[in-house]
Amino acid sequence: MNFSSKYLERAVEEISNLPGIGKKTALRLALHLLRKERGEVASLSESLLALKEKVNECSQCGNLSDHSICEICANPARNEELICVVEDVRDVMAIENTGQYRGLYHVLGGVISPMEGIGPAELNIASLVSRVDQKPPHEIIFGLGTTMEGETTTFYLYKKLAGFDIRLSAIARGIAVGDQLEYADEVTLARSITNRVPYESSLSHDQNSKA
Amino acid sequence: MNFSSKYLERAVEEISNLPGIGKKTALRLALHLLRKERGEVASLSESLLALKEKVNECSQCGNLSDHSICEICANPARNEELICVVEDVRDVMAIENTGQYRGLYHVLGGVISPMEGIGPAELNIASLVSRVDQKPPHEIIFGLGTTMEGETTTFYLYKKLAGFDIRLSAIARGIAVGDQLEYADEVTLARSITNRVPYESSLSHDQNSKA
Numbered sequence: 174m175n176f177s178s179k180y181l182e183r184a185v186e187e188i189s190n191l192p193g194i195g196k197k198t199a200l201r202l203a204l205h206l207l208r209k210e211r212g213e214v215a216s217l218s219e220s221l222l223a224l225k226e227k228v229n230e231c232s233q234c235g236n237l238s239d240h241s242i243c244e245i246c247a248n249p250a251r252n253e254e255l256i257c258v259v260e261d262v263r264d265v266m267a268i269e270n271t272g273q274y275r276g277l278y279h280v281l282g283g284v285i286s287p288m289e290g291i292g293p294a295e296l297n298i299a300s301l302v303s304r305v306d307q308k309p310p311h312e313i314i315f316g317l318g319t320t321m322e323g324e325t326t327t328f329y330l331y332k333k334l335a336g337f338d339i340r341l342s343a344i345a346r347g348i349a350v351g352d353q354l355e356y357a358d359e360v361t362l363a364r365s366i367t368n369r370v371p372y373e374s375s376l377s378h379d380q381n382s383k384a
Numbered sequence: 385m386n387f388s389s390k391y392l393e394r395a396v397e398e399i400s401n402l403p404g405i406g407k408k409t410a411l412r413l414a415l416h417l418l419r420k421e422r423g424e425v426a427s428l429s430e431s432l433l434a435l436k437e438k439v440n441e442c443s444q445c446g447n448l449s450d451h452s453i454c455e456i457c458a459n460p461a462r463n464e465e466l467i468c469v470v471e472d473v474r475d476v477m478a479i480e481n482t483g484q485y486r487g488l489y490h491v492l493g494g495v496i497s498p499m500e501g502i503g504p505a506e507l508n509i510a511s512l513v514s515r516v517d518q519k520p521p522h523e524i525i526f527g528l529g530t531t532m533e534g535e536t537t538t539f540y541l542y543k544k545l546a547g548f549d550i551r552l553s554a555i556a557r558g559i560a561v562g563d564q565l566e567y568a569d570e571v572t573l574a575r576s577i578t579n580r581v582p583y584e585s586s587l588s589h590d591q592n593s594k595a
Binding site for chain 2: 174175176177178179180181183184186187188190191192193198200201202203204205206207209211213214215216217218219220221222223224225226227228231236237238239243244245261262263265266269270
C-alpha cells in the first residue's frame with residue numbers, strides 16, 4: 174500500500190499485527206479512528222496500556238485479576254473443596270455466566286499440543302499439583318474441551334492426580350439442550366447413552382442443585 | 385459477560401466500539417495483547433494516539449497527510465492541470481498503486497447519501513469549487529463509485545462545475561481486465577459497448593500513456 178502519512182502507515186502496521194486482522198481491515202479501522210474525537214481515541218489507547226499494566230494472573234488459580242488473588246479465590250462463600258480445571262479465562266467466564274457453579278477454578282492457560290510446541294511445562298500444571306498437595310480439595314472437575322489436545326491434557330492431569338485421595342470427575346458430554354438426536358454425531362450420541370443419568374437428575378437445574 | 389478484571393472489561397468495551405468487532409472478537413484480541421510483551425502493547429497504544437494527533441487533511445485536496453499540504457499536492461512533478469475527484473483516501477491509495485496517474489486529487493470524504501444524512505455540505509465540495517475557481521485546471525476526472533450515491537454525487541458535481549471552462553470526464557466503466565463477457569452484468573456490458581474506445585487505446589498501458 175502507498176500511504177500518504179507515515180503515522181497512518183505505522184498505525185495500520187500495528188493494528189494488522191493483531192490476529193485475524195489484515196491490512197485492509199486495519200486501514201478501515203485506522204480511518205474510523207481518524208474520524209473520532211481525540212478523547213475517544215485516547216480512551217482506547219489508554220485502555221490497552223492499562224490492560225497490560227494492571228491485569229495479572231491470580232497467584233492461586235491463574236484466572237485474570239486486577240489483584241494478586243482473584244475475586245473468586247478471595248470469595249469466602251465459594252466452595253474450596255471443589256476445583257474446576259479449565260483451559261482459558263474465557264471458560265471461567267462461560268461457567269460463571271451459568272450461575273450454577275460455586276467452586277473454585279484452575280486455569281491451565283492452554284492445552285498440551287506437541288504440534289504447537291506446548292508441553293506440560295508451558296501450562297499451569299505444576300501449580301495445580303502443588304496447590305492440591307498443600308490443601309487437597311474433595312473433588313477436581315476436568316472441564317477441558319473435547320478436542321484431541323483437550324482429551325490428552327485431561328488424561329495427563331488424571332495420571333498426575335490419581336495418587337491423591339481426591340474424587341476426579343469430568344464435565345458431562347452429551348446432546349446439547351435443545352438439539353435433536355438425529356443431528357448429533359455418533360460419538361456424542363454413544364457417550365450420551367453410556368453416561369446416562371437418573372431421570373430425576375436430568376431435570377432442569379434449580380438453585381438447590383448448584384455445585 | 386462476567387469479567388474478573390475491570391481493566392479487561394474496559395479494554396474489551398473499547399475494542400468492541402470499533403466497527404465490525406463484536407464482544408467475543410474484542411475479548412480474543414484483549415487476551416492476545418495480554419500475552420504480548422509490554423513494549424509491543426505500548427507501541428500499538430502510542431501508534432493510535434499519534435494517528436489522531438499527527439495526521440490531518442491536506443488543506444488543498446483533503447488527502448491524509450502528516451503536513452498541512454500532502455506529498456502529492458506538494459510534488460512539482462505532478463500535473464496541476466488534472467484533478468481526480470474521489471470519495472476516500474483509500475481511492476487515492478488505489479489509484480497511486482497503479483502508477484498510471486500523474487495529476488492531483490480532491491478527496492470528498494464521502495458521497496451524498498440522504499439515507500445517512502450526508503448532504504453536499506458534509507463533503508469537501510465547497511473547497512473543490514473554490515479551488516477550481518481560484519486556479520481552473522484543464523480537466524477534472526470524476527472517480528467516484530458506481531453506486532446510486534456515487535452517481536448522484538457525480539451528477540451534483542457536474543452541475544456545480546459545468547459553468548467553468550473545464551473538461552469534465554468520468555473514469556471508464558466496463559468489463560474488468562481478466563473477466564469473461566458472459567459473466568458481466570447487463571448494465572456493465574451495455575456501457576462497455578456504448579463507451580467503446582479505438583482499438584489502439586485499449587492496448588495495455590505503457591509509461592508513455594500515463595495521465
